[in-house]
Amino acid sequence: MKVRAFRPEDAQAALDLRVAAFSTSMHVEFDDTDIYAPDDHRLVAVDGDRIVGHLAAWPFGQTFGGRVVPMGGVSGVAVAPDQRGRGVGSALLAAGLDLMADRGLVVSTLYPSTPAPYRAWGWEVAGEHVRRTLATRELLELPPPADDVSTRPFELDDLDTVLALHNSITSTEAGGLEASRRWVRRLLTPDAEEPELTFVAIRDEQVVGLLLATKVDGTAATDGFGLRVLHLYGADRDAELALWSIVAANHSVASMTTFNSQPADPLLLALPRTLAEHSPSSHAWMNRLVDAPAAIAARGWPDLTATVDLDIVDPRRPSNDGAWVLEVDAGTGQLTRPAEHTTAPGSDAGRGQAAVGAARLDMGALSSMYTGFAAPRMLARAGRLTGCDDETLDDLTAVFSGPAPFMRDYF
Secondary structure, three states, X not given: OEEEEOOHHHHHHHHHHHHHHHOOOOOOOOOOOOOOOOHHHEEEEEEOOEEEEEEEEEEEEEEEOOEEEEEEEEEEEEEOHHHOOOOHHHHHHHHHHHHHHHOOOOEEEEOOOOOHHHHHOOOEEEEXXXXXXXEHHHHHHOOOOOOOOEEEEOOHHHHHHHHHHHHHHHOOOOOOEEOOHHHHHHHOOOEOOEOEEEEEEEEOXXXXXXXXXXXXXXXXXXXXXXXXXXXXXXXXXXXXXXXXHHHHOXXXXXXXXXXXXXXXXXXXXXXXXXXXXXXOOOEEEEEEEOOHHHHHHHOOOOOOEEEEEEEEEOOOOOOOOEXXXXXXXXXXXXXXXXXXXXXXXXXXXXXXXXXXXOEEEXXXXXXXXXXXXXXXXXXXXXXXXXXXXXXXXHHHHHHHOOOOOEOOOOO
């Protein structure tokens, strides 16, 4: 078994793996109009002539500390059922990290179907994707939008404006996804098997908002259907109110609506009698630093000065492993090897001597702290951050503090 770059002729076999792993079907005929991650960001595992594994890394960005960091969005990780437990997944993840490093994707984020294999390779829970559910009729209590906002169905010519609007919003959100045109194009491609409501909000002939919702099976209490709002965002409150009014108009047939939500969602502040419930299908996402020095340099930082000695444990990526000095100064950060570190990292015997009092932590713990999800003292209580005193914990808390990271997008 070996891992190699994806080739166009691999498309049907790779699709079969993904369909078998993530849907109730076992086979879907490949259509060359299908849109997926770019071919040069995909890998397959092969055993002889047979494709037994697949991995993709979407070229995205993700906002940390107010700056967009190049991010590889790992998806479509699938292994043939009879090959699971034989190291195929590990081989794909190892090659995937190399691919992302080569493409300049300095951090990686994914939604795990199971966390254990990703945690073993250095990913850790680092943010939330929140879904909430409410009775659709409750949306009738929202105030009407201003008269200068109208709505109409989405058209393909709106794509670039929708992408720019999406990224302008998510770049202000901790953990927000900077999407690619290819990904948004795929998202907005109609699926005949899942009826969609896709509308834009318009002001002065300009697109100022997007609604993408899908009909889902109704509950036992109704013969109608439910709504799953995949995307609803606008340039301002009135743009979003105009789009929510479309959802509300379905209240007589769609009893319940589930929507992607912010942890502190403005919709909840606008509904006088509603506390929308978290959906059981809410997801945590995991993050990993692919290139630790480049990831530290790419992120935004508080306007303060701090220096912390780190001892990073990352046997999966020897270039990240060992003694480092984290320096934050007036909104910039850098991770450099200490002057006395002369031994090549990569093993406990040759990883170099960290400074006395250095904060020792594994790559997963560092990644979770990097996004702002895990507080340093929480990591210390969990045994994932050791060897540092209260002053060091205070410094780490100060430099990594920020809003709770979340992602409104699911990939």
